[in-house]
Amino acid sequence: MTxxxxxxxxxxxxxxxxxxxxxxxxxxxxxxxxxxxPNGAGKSTTMKMITGFLTxxxxxxxxxxxxxxxxxxAVKRRVGYLPEGAxxxxxxxxxxxxxxxxxxxxxxxxxxxxxxDYAVERIGLTxxxxxxxDTLSKGYKRRVGLAQAILHDPEVLILDEPTDGLDxxxxxxVRGLISEMAENKAIVIxxxxxxEVDAVCSRAMVIADGRVVADGTPAELEAxxxxxxxxxxxxxxxxxxxxxxxxxKLDGVAAVEPDGNGRLTLFPTDGAPIxxxxxxxxxxxxxxxxxxxxxxxxxxDVFREITTGRAEKPDQGAAK
Amino acid sequence: MTGLMPIFRRELAGYFATPVAYVFIxxxxxxxGVFCFYLGNFxxxxxxxxxxxxxxxPWLYLxxxxxxxxxxxxxxxxxxTIELLMTLPVSLAGAVLGKFLAAWAFxxxxxxxxxxxxxxxxxxxxxxHGVILAGxxxxxxxxxxxxxxxxxxxxxxxxxxIAFVVAVVICFIFxxxxxxxxxxxxxxxxxxxILNAISSFxxxxxxxxxxxxxxxxxxxxxxxxxxxxxxxANAVVVDLKKASG
Numbered sequence: 001m002t003x004x005x006x007x008x009x010x011x012x013x014x015x016x017x018x019x020x021x022x023x024x025x026x027x028x029x030x031x032x033x034x035x036x037x038p039n040g041a042g043k044s045t046t047m048k049m050i051t052g053f054l055t056x057x058x059x060x061x062x063x064x065x066x067x068x069x070x071x072x073x074a075v076k077r078r079v080g081y082l083p084e085g086a087x088x089x090x091x092x093x094x095x096x097x098x099x100x101x102x103x104x105x106x107x108x109x110x111x112x113x114x115x116x117d118y119a120v121e122r123i124g125l126t127x128x129x130x131x132x133x134d135t136l137s138k139g140y141k142r143r144v145g146l147a148q149a150i151l152h153d154p155e156v157l158i159l160d161e162p163t164d165g166l167d168x169x170x171x172x173x174v175r176g177l178i179s180e181m182a183e184n185k186a187i188v189i190x191x192x193x194x195x196e197v198d199a200v201c202s203r204a205m206v207i208a209d210g211r212v213v214a215d216g217t218p219a220e221l222e223a224x225x226x227x228x229x230x231x232x233x234x235x236x237x238x239x240x241x242x243x244x245x246x247x248x249k250l251d252g253v254a255a256v257e258p259d260g261n262g263r264l265t266l267f268p269t270d271g272a273p274i275x276x277x278x279x280x281x282x283x284x285x286x287x288x289x290x291x292x293x294x295x296x297x298x299x300x301d302v303f304r305e306i307t308t309g310r311a312e313k314p315d316q317g318a319a320k
Numbered sequence: 321m322t323g324l325m326p327i328f329r330r331e332l333a334g335y336f337a338t339p340v341a342y343v344f345i346x347x348x349x350x351x352x353g354v355f356c357f358y359l360g361n362f363x364x365x366x367x368x369x370x371x372x373x374x375x376x377x378p379w380l381y382l383x384x385x386x387x388x389x390x391x392x393x394x395x396x397x398x399x400x401t402i403e404l405l406m407t408l409p410v411s412l413a414g415a416v417l418g419k420f421l422a423a424w425a426f427x428x429x430x431x432x433x434x435x436x437x438x439x440x441x442x443x444x445x446x447x448x449h450g451v452i453l454a455g456x457x458x459x460x461x462x463x464x465x466x467x468x469x470x471x472x473x474x475x476x477x478x479x480x481x482i483a484f485v486v487a488v489v490i491c492f493i494f495x496x497x498x499x500x501x502x503x504x505x506x507x508x509x510x511x512x513x514i515l516n517a518i519s520s521f522x523x524x525x526x527x528x529x530x531x532x533x534x535x536x537x538x539x540x541x542x543x544x545x546x547x548x549x550x551x552x553a554n555a556v557v558v559d560l561k562k563a564s565g
Contacts, residue, residue: 051407054563073322076409087400091337103326104408
């Protein structure tokens, strides 16, 4: 495993605002890293620095062994980038636009035709190739941007909100495409959609106020949720109220909360599995259970906790 | 210069993908003709040369060239495509030159389409073809000067209207810097050397020298270095402003 993207102590300052505050991480081949974070957290800024659009205030970025600061062209050759909002020349047709990108990328002749065919086919642009880009729907524009990014089969893919504006079917396709390409590339995506992290990312990184506040597999992040290993069950009408009181007394159960749809959610103490003891109690009492399941953890819950919890932390600068 | 050729081709094709190119060329040709025949008394002069045609070109370029140049960078910043362009494997110099050369090639096409003027004088009399050719070379160089200014100003703002107006003003200053309009402003307090320096920036002075049929190295160097300076400034501005929204 070699690190395809290596970032050390990256800082970006816009005047008094510190957009990215000392971020370090690396991404290996085969990894799909998901950037999570509230708007303005520094996700896009970090991506813009990796792709050489913005110059870091300090810190170093290596992509495929080339320093962005020393040899930006070598880096740009190896990176496919979908900027935020998927900008493209509105007067051009996708055909002309992708052909231009292929020319800039140095693709020629049969190779160019082959790569164009692949990208157009894979992204599903065949029907709109001769329509000018500004007449395309938001979803198609995004797809044109994606086709542009994967055209030269880059080793590193940086995708800023790749599924924004797509309908559920298109989202599913794009996620399939990312998973398919993940094997021999290093991919970084940013997203607001937490289920997407579960679906495509092998690693999730939460960024807030320009800092990395969590970094791990989606499962590890989910384990930080209070819903991790919680048990949700639905009893037949009438039994719920008595059961809630008994379940709350069970060993290992920290709290019992109704979810508002007639179900009860049992939260474990310290995230330890409680299904066994709950199941035992249910059998002993002979409660009529309609539904029972174990929660894996909820990313949105973790996300909120991590990103808003930080703001309440005492200001270290003021303490001095 | 990485990326120069694809960018050049895309930009040049871009002019013809929209009605912009055709509108521009038609207006340029019509105004060239009107100025030459009516204001320039082309027939009344009874001379077989294109002097009245070239005489009005600085004034025509003054408004038409900024109209071509205004979109070069302002549009990229407005639509956000500058982020795309600057993260493709192209050098800054390649992008600046590619765009400039495409716009210049486009003006060259428009200028070349004035060939019926040349045919007219050739039919009516025995013009000095060398002088006319020199006039065309001078005209193209001057267009390049205006265009380099317009391209640089276009990189300063996202707003094409502002880019146009500011470029026209700066082009105007360069056009008339040899005329009393500008010189009187400095004459009261500046020494003669400065006055000479200012008037030496006049496009019209250098252009007229070439139209007279004298291709002096100094005039060529003037336009070449002027284009070089503004394109360098263009690259600096693009690099500074690319990220600011």
